[in-house]
Amino acid sequence: MTTLEFTSFIVSIISASTPLLLAASGELVTEKSGVLNLGVEGMMLVGAIAGFATAHATGSAMLGVAAAALAGVAISMLFAVLTLSLLANQIATGLALTIFGHGFAALLGAGYVGIAAPTLPNLDIPGLSTLPVIGPIVFGQNILVYASLAILGTIAWFLRRSHYGLILRAVGDSHDAAHAIGYKVLAIRYAAIGFGGAMAGIAGAYLSLYYSPLWSQDLAAGRGWIALALVVFSAWRPLWLLIGAYLFGGITFLSLYLQGLGVPIPAPFVSALPYIGTVVVLVLISRDRRRIRLNQPACLGKSFHAVA
C-alpha cells in the first residue's frame, strides 16, 4: 500500500464514520434522558432531503445543513408529541417514524433525483492541508468532521460535568424522582428529543451534501440503525461512542474496499458485521450488570405520566 493509498484509506474511513457519529451523538443524548427514539433513520432521510433541497435552492451548502437540522427537529417533535404528551409506545412510534420518514423524504425528493447541489467544503488551511499524510487526514477533512468531534466532546463534558447534564441523566434514571424534586421531566425530554432530531438531520445533510452528493431515497442505507446500535455498543459512554463509530465506519468502508479488491467475502456478511459486533458487545457487557446499571438510563423507553 503506497502512502497515497494509505492516506485515502484513512480519509475514507473517517468520511464513512462521521454520519454515524453525528446521528449516534444525538441519540445518546435522547436516550440519556430516558427516551428511546428508533426513528433515527427516518429523521436522517428527512434531514438529507431538506438539506439537499435548501442547498439547491439557495446555492449554500451551509444553509442546507441548517435546514436539515431544523427539519430533523420538526420531525422529532412529531415523535415527542406522540410519545411524551400522548403517551404512545416509544418503540412503535419510533418504528413508525422511520417508515414515515422514508416515504416522506422520497415524496419530497421526487423532483430532485439526478440533480446536483452545492457540496460542503473541506477544511483548507494554506500550507497545512497540503502536507503529505497528515495534511488530508488532520487538516483537510470536511468541516462536519470537525464539528462532529467538537459536538461529541461538548456532550461528554455536558453529561459528566455540567449541572444541566446531571439533570438530564437524573431524568433518565428516575423520572418519578426527578418530578418529585420539581424538575420538568417532559420539557427536558422534548429538548433531548429535539437535539437528537437535529443531529440526525445534520447526519442526513452530510450524506446528501458531501458523502454521496446526489439525492436518492436509499441514501441512509441503514446508517440510522447502525447509529442506534452504536449507542448500545458504547454502553452510553461518549468515548466508546467515538471508538465504536470509527470501528463501524471502518467496517462499512472495508466492505466496499474489499469488494473493489475482489476479495471473495460476501458483501452481506460484511454489512452485517456492525450488528454482529453489537450483539457480541452486548453479551460481553451484560456479564457485568453493575456497569450497565450505572450507565444505562433506567427509564429508557418508559412513558412518564405525572400523577398530580
Next chain:
Amino acid sequence: MMAMGAAGRYPGATPLLHLQGIVKQFPGCRANDDVDLSIAPHEIHALLGENGAGKSTLVKIIYGVMKPDAGSIAWQGKPALIGSPAQARALGIGMVFQHFSLFEALTVTENVALGLTDKADRVGLADRIADISRRYGLPLDPARSVHDLSVGERQRIEIVRCLLQKPKLLIMDEPTSVLTPQEVFHLFATLRRLADEGCSILYISHKLEEIRALCRRATIMRLGKVVAECIPAEKSARELAELMISARLQPQSFAHSIDNQGTPRLVLDRLTIRSNQQFGTDLKDISLSIAAGEILGIAGIAGNGQSELMDALSGEIPAGRPETITLDGMPIGHDGPRDRRRRGCCFLPEERNGHGAVTSMTLAENGFLSGHVRGALQRLGLIDRRRTGEFARAIIKAFDVRTTGPEAEARSLSGGNLQKFLIGREMLQQPTLLMLNQPTWGVDAGAAAAIYEAIVALARNGAAVLIISQDLDEILMLCDRIAVIASGRVSVPIPVRDATIEQIGLQMGGTAMPDHNVKLPETRYAVSA
C-alpha cells in the same frame, strides 16, 4: 378554634406554620375537610392517622405538590402561597419522603446537587455534605453511588439534602418504617438536636410509641378531618389508637402458644441460593422448621433476602437439591409453585402489583390465578366462571374488601384493599402451610387486625404459618417464634416471649452494626403480654 388554643399554649410565639380550613376534594373522596394545623418554632409535631386519613394529602399541600381547593396557609404569621416544591424550599420547608426520590445510578453528591436550585449552593458540596453528616451523626460517603447503599443510608441522604438548605421546618413521612431499632434511636437523637437548634419537625407516622417518645404535640386525623390535638406523652398508646381509628380497638392479645412443638411441617435444610435479581441478596445456609399450628415470624430490614427467601419457598426459584425443602417429609425443593399449591402451600409475595396480582385483570380472574388448583375452579380444563365468581365474592365478603364486585379490575382497588383481597384469596384455600411476605404493608389498622385474627384462627386449626415482615411490632404480637434475616442468613428461631428488642435489633443490623453499647429505651417496643 383548635389552632387558637394551640397558639395560646405557647404565649407570645407566632406559629411557624399555620393552616386553616384546608379543603382538598378528589373525585369521590374529600381527602382534607376543613383541616387546621399549627406548628410552633422548635416543636416536634406529630401528624397521626391511618392510611387514607388524609395525612399525605395535607403534607403535599404544605410542600407545594398539590394546591388546596380552599383554606389559607400562614408562614411565620404572614399569608403564604406555596405553589411548588421549589417555593416551599425557598420558604424553608424541607421534606424527607417515605419513598425516597433518589437516583440509583448517581452518587450521593450528585443526588444532593439535584435538589439545589441555586448555583452558589453547589460549590464545595461534597465537603459540606461530609461536614453536616459529621455534625448531626449521619454517616455518609459523598462519593458513593446510591445503588450500593442501605435503606438507612439512603434516608440519610434525604435528610442531609434537606439540612443543607437550613430549613425551618422539616417534614418526615413515616421515616422509621425501614430502619433498625438502633437506627431509629440515632435518628431520634438527630431530630431532637435539630429541634433544639430551631428547626421545627412535622413527624408523620402511625407508630404510636414513637410519637409518644419523640413528639411534643400531635394532630390526629381521621377520614380527612382533624379529630383531636393532644400532647402525646400524656396519652397512652391505646388512647391515641382509639382516636386514630373509628372503631374501638379489640384488645389484641394473641396468646402465644406454649411450647407447641408439633411435628415439623416445613423443614429447610441448609438452603443456599444465588439471587437472580440485579442487586439481590444471596441466601446462605438457611435451616429452620415450622410445626403445624405454629406461627413463625422472620424479621429483618428490607433487602436482606426476604424476597429471595419467599421465591425459594413458593417455588419460583428451585432449591439446589429436592431434599433442601421438605413438606411433611416429602422433598419439594424442585417443585414449581403449582405443585406446591397442590400439596397445600399457599403464599403471597410482597409486591402486589404484577407479582401478587395482575392489575389489569378482574378480581375474579386474580382469584382464579392462584386458587384454581385448591379451589377446583376449572372444569374440563376451562375456567369455571360461576365458581370463580363465587370464590371472589366469598373473599370480598369475608375480608371486607371495598370494591364494586368480582368484576372490578384489580388496579381500581386501593393498595390496602387489594392486599386484603389477596390475603383472603390465599386463606380461603384452606392451606396447610401459609407463607406471607409483608402481610399488612399499606393496610390500615382495622383491616390489619382482621388479617391477624384470620391468621391466628388458621394456625389454631392446625396450619403452619410463616410471616416475613419488616414490622417488628407485628411479629412480636402475632408470632410464636421469631427469627431474623440479615444479609441472606436467618438466625435460629427463638420463642417470642424470650426475645429482647435489643438482641433482635442487633441481629437485624447484622455483624456490620458497630453500636453494641447503644442503650435502647426498653419501654419503646414493650410487648403487651
